[in-house]
Amino acid sequence: MLVPLSENRPISSAEDVVAVRQAVRQRAVDLGFNLVDQTKIVTAASELARNTLQYGGGGTLRIEEVIEGTRRGLRLVFEDNGPGIPNIELAMKDGYTTGNGLGLGLSGAKRLSNQFEIQSRPGEGTRVAIVRWR
Amino acid sequence: MERIPILKMGEYLLVTIQVDMHDRLAMSLQDDLTSRIVSARAKGVLIDISALEMVDSFIGRMFGDIAAMSRVLDAETVVVGMQPAVAITLVELGLSLPGVRTALNIERGMDLLRGLTAARGRDDAGSA
Numbered sequence: 001m002l003v004p005l006s007e008n009r010p011i012s013s014a015e016d017v018v019a020v021r022q023a024v025r026q027r028a029v030d031l032g033f034n035l036v037d038q039t040k041i042v043t044a045a046s047e048l049a050r051n052t053l054q055y056g057g058g059g060t061l062r063i064e065e066v067i068e069g070t071r072r073g074l075r076l077v078f079e080d081n082g083p084g085i086p087n088i089e090l091a092m093k094d095g096y097t098t099g100n101g102l103g104l105g106l107s108g109a110k111r112l113s114n115q116f117e118i119q120s121r122p123g124e125g126t127r128v129a130i131v132r133w134r
Numbered sequence: 135m136e137r138i139p140i141l142k143m144g145e146y147l148l149v150t151i152q153v154d155m156h157d158r159l160a161m162s163l164q165d166d167l168t169s170r171i172v173s174a175r176a177k178g179v180l181i182d183i184s185a186l187e188m189v190d191s192f193i194g195r196m197f198g199d200i201a202a203m204s205r206v207l208d209a210e211t212v213v214v215g216m217q218p219a220v221a222i223t224l225v226e227l228g229l230s231l232p233g234v235r236t237a238l239n240i241e242r243g244m245d246l247l248r249g250l251t252a253a254r255g256r257d258d259a260g261s262a
Binding site: 014015017018021022025035036038039040042043046047050094101102104105107108111112 | 154156157158159187188189190191192194195217218219220222223224226227228229
């Protein structure tokens with residue numbers, strides 16, 4: 001996968017989550033995503049950025065334009081150095097939450113993406129990467 | 135501090151969300167609306183989200199909470215103007231806004247509110 005463009009964004013406040021949504025929207029527009037696809041990746045980004053802030057204690061987002069063969073897309077990589085997720089399978093379940101949300105963040109973001117990867121170790125943090133193709 | 139304005143129109147409250155809300159702003163809207171329903175003796179709340187380009191699980195939950203709180207306070211809430219792309223995404227996210235009444239636009243939302251509050255009035259008269 002080629003990565004012609006990449007930018008980093010901090011996620012350390014509620015305002016940063018809004019800035020992330022706007023930055024992802026702009027990249028999706030630049031890449032020629034249609035309105036529904038823009039909305040899907042922005043919404044997935046919002047869920048994952050909130051997770052990074054709330055559960056990871058803050059972190060970063062890397063926004064990448066990616067090319068694979070003839071298709072182009074957006075890859076978003078969220079990383080934190082928080083407490084990590086002890087049971088990923090459980091955390092991916094609809095409705096499961098250790099906070100006070102609806103428990104749709106991870107599972108919902110996965111449904112809104114074409115590719116979804118999560119790595120996490122207790123005490124070492126969490127990394128979630130999603131791709132949405134145009 | 136930044137606030138979403140709440141307008142009073144007769145016995146209804148009207149909120150038009152025109153900014154990309156961060157979570158604290160959404161929470162303060164929920165608190166402000168709950169207080170205003172009581173202080174204005176409002177019978178209904180109309181929330182216009184036609185300018186919102188995204189509704190995630192946090193904002194979706196806020197609509198559900200506002201609807202539930204207003205019902206407990208003897209008022210009805212209608213959310214109007216959701217963009218089609220937002221609706222498609224919300225359902226795929228896994229959220230169907232149970233308990234939240236919706237209408238296509240402000241006009242239909244006002245009609246719905248009038249109908250709902252009139253029905254409430256009749257129920258009250260019937261049970262008295």
